[in-house]
Amino acid sequence: MRLGVLDIGSNSAHLRIADLAPGEPPLPVRSVKSAVRLAESTDRHGVIGRPAVGRLIGAVREASAAASAAGVGELLPLATSALRDAANRDDVAAEVRAATGVELGFLSGEQEARLTFLAVRRWYGWSAGPLLLADIGGGSMELAYGAGDEPEIALSLPLGAGRLTRHHLPSRPPVRKRTRKALRAHVRSVLDEATTGLAERPAPVRAVATSKTFTQLARLCGAPKAKAGPYAPRTLARADLHGRIPELAKLPDEERAKLRGVKRSRAHQILAGAIVAEAVMDVLSLDRLDVCPWALREGIFLHRLEALAAGRPAGPPFGTAADRAGAPYPCPVPVRPSRPDAERKAVARLHAVGTG
Template sequence: MRVAVADIGTNSCHLLIAEARGSSYQVLDTLKERTRLGACLDEQRNITPEGERRLTEALKQFQELAHAAQVSEVRAYATSAMREAPNGKEVAARVSEASGVYPVMISGEREAQLTYLGAAHSVEFGADNLLLDLGGGSLELARGGPEQPDHVISLPLGSVRLHLTHLQKEPPGPRAVKALQQLVTKALEPHLGTFRVGSATRVFGSSGTFEAVGAAIAQRRGVLGVTEISVGGFSFEVSALGDLVRDLQKLTPAGRIRAGIDPRRADIIVAGAAILEAALRAVGAERATVSEGAMREGMVIEELAAQTHWESGLSARQRSAAALAERFMVSLPHARQVTALAQDLLSRLQRRGESFPEEAPSLLSAAAFLHEIGQSVSQSSHHKHSAYLIRHAGLRGFDPRQLELIAQIARYHRKSAPKSSHIEFQALSSIDREGVAKLTAILRVADGLDRTHSSQSQIVDLHREGGSWVLTVAGVTALDLAGAQDKSDVWRQVYGELKVEAAQGS
């Protein structure tokens, strides 16, 4: 199994393509694009057209690399800059349309959890660990055991953000840096009861800034084998970080470059280093270790774990469908999500009195998991290619009639509804035509609910109101809502009108 994940940050976007290797993974390719979204915000913190253009171009490149590595799509998570932008959802929709990658906006707490997971598989965590993750827009702290954090916070203390608000003058000088650090210390004070370190606490840092300051301190010491590219596992004293901050604040960006700072980071390194020093001193840390594992590594680990867990409970039929899906580069997260949504809809319809044959769950599951298999042939008319491959590519565990029903359910997941003028559909018995129509209606709505391929939608309720149905969904985007409503045409023919709405607070 191969996955491609992207971390859309305030300063840069990172792509990671990896392949499962037993209980771990092997990195196949990476790419970093310095999109600087944090510098592309207007006075209301809306993302500007230039920021949208930069993000679109980066995600197009990511998608191309993923396809070259035989991964069907990129799963992208967006952090501070996009989640705080009032127009973030609108930008995400347009970027998705232009690039084929939907940037899912996650909370700072979710970001911290994923980063902790990535770091835990990069460095040696102990029984009690504190991880600091500094991005361009926010600072996350996570504390916990060897695998999972017990406490996480996200604060608007990112390096790009505070550089723009506190350190516009070059060189910034000690007064401006002190004011910035006082802000950080004050913001952390309410949380020190949870995050103040003890004698046995291991302290780690994750981010490009943490790697940059680690490499700079190692260079000043003359430590061999450490560069900004390979600095994982290097430990330094907080006092050494303080010395670095006091030296850097006296220099212009050109002077910092001459001192060995990466030119691409020379403008924001003072803010980043000062934030880290203040945060580490606030929690009482004396030393910190650099972790190269970050949010994108956590995303890979989480996705591989989800796939492994899902596969462990499969029947022989489902394992055959999963193997076929992977063979033809189906997006496994999307396939799993659509299958889960379709099965949920089916069970809710049954509880509301709709009748289905005993084989319906198995047929629907296979069709849902394989509905996009035809994209390996061509995006155009891929629903027809899906039907052909289901019939002929060796799906096991079903008899010829069942294979035909699965093929037709998948074939009708988009475009035309089942029609008597379609030769294959007309050739079915009247009972099977009814079954295909009923399961097609479910699959179309389930597929629409994951139009963004973000795997976020969750069904809350399905009930009747008069002669119509009302479907309530949580975690849904505007695109997913529109997708489900647009694809409710067959549902309307089979079950009656359907209204799809977001749950309150979603």
């Protein structure tokens, strides 16, 4: 079957389309990415602003059209931290549904950690032994540990690179050493409290990082380029990262974006990401992390494929406490054309409210 996963994050809405077949890895077909900038458009009350909602509607409309053109049978639209935690998330989801016909679902932080762990386990296999996973997003950071398909520990912490940049760093560099030390102390305090259970587990045989933040930090510290392909080994060493943090702190965004591996869209938050990554390795006594090319979206593909193979209906992964409490999960929906009339009315309503 051909499945589309639309991942709506803090900065972008990213559609990945893949063909799924039993016994085979997800075969990538197409990728469509649109900037939505939800996190930076969220006010201090947690309300996402109207311009960002308009961008989101446009991104979902584009993704739905791309999925239809690619022959996608089912589309899984999901939102992570930025929209999940927004005070007006239900209103935003209603606007998107009225404009595009697409019903957004929400993943809990624990579900994100478990699905990403599944992807990492499948990538490295059983020879990897007990795995430790770290993933830094825009709004949250996920940690997971386990020796099987499912992690024994799955955590989601409010240590996303975008969140920390907004709340703890100045709008313009340079970032003074005392400011960096204060942020590092905050990150360490959260990690120290949250990871006590990890200290009681056997040391992981392999410690793994996923996400764009870790990928770009690894490239900054000398890992192979993307064109080397997914099978090229990539690692991030704590000592190398430690040496790059003062440089990142001095540079404005436009200069950071000229550094090896740093994308312009993430230049503003790469310093916070580096501080979190270093703190994670320090607190968990890790000298280096292997960077895995598979992450959350691949975990969703694999979870859906396993459900199909077992004849199970698609639904929340793993049956976590959050699932039992009724946390919404995006069920696959047939791809269908959007409704232009409803869309025009919704967008007009947005403009009217935004200018009223």
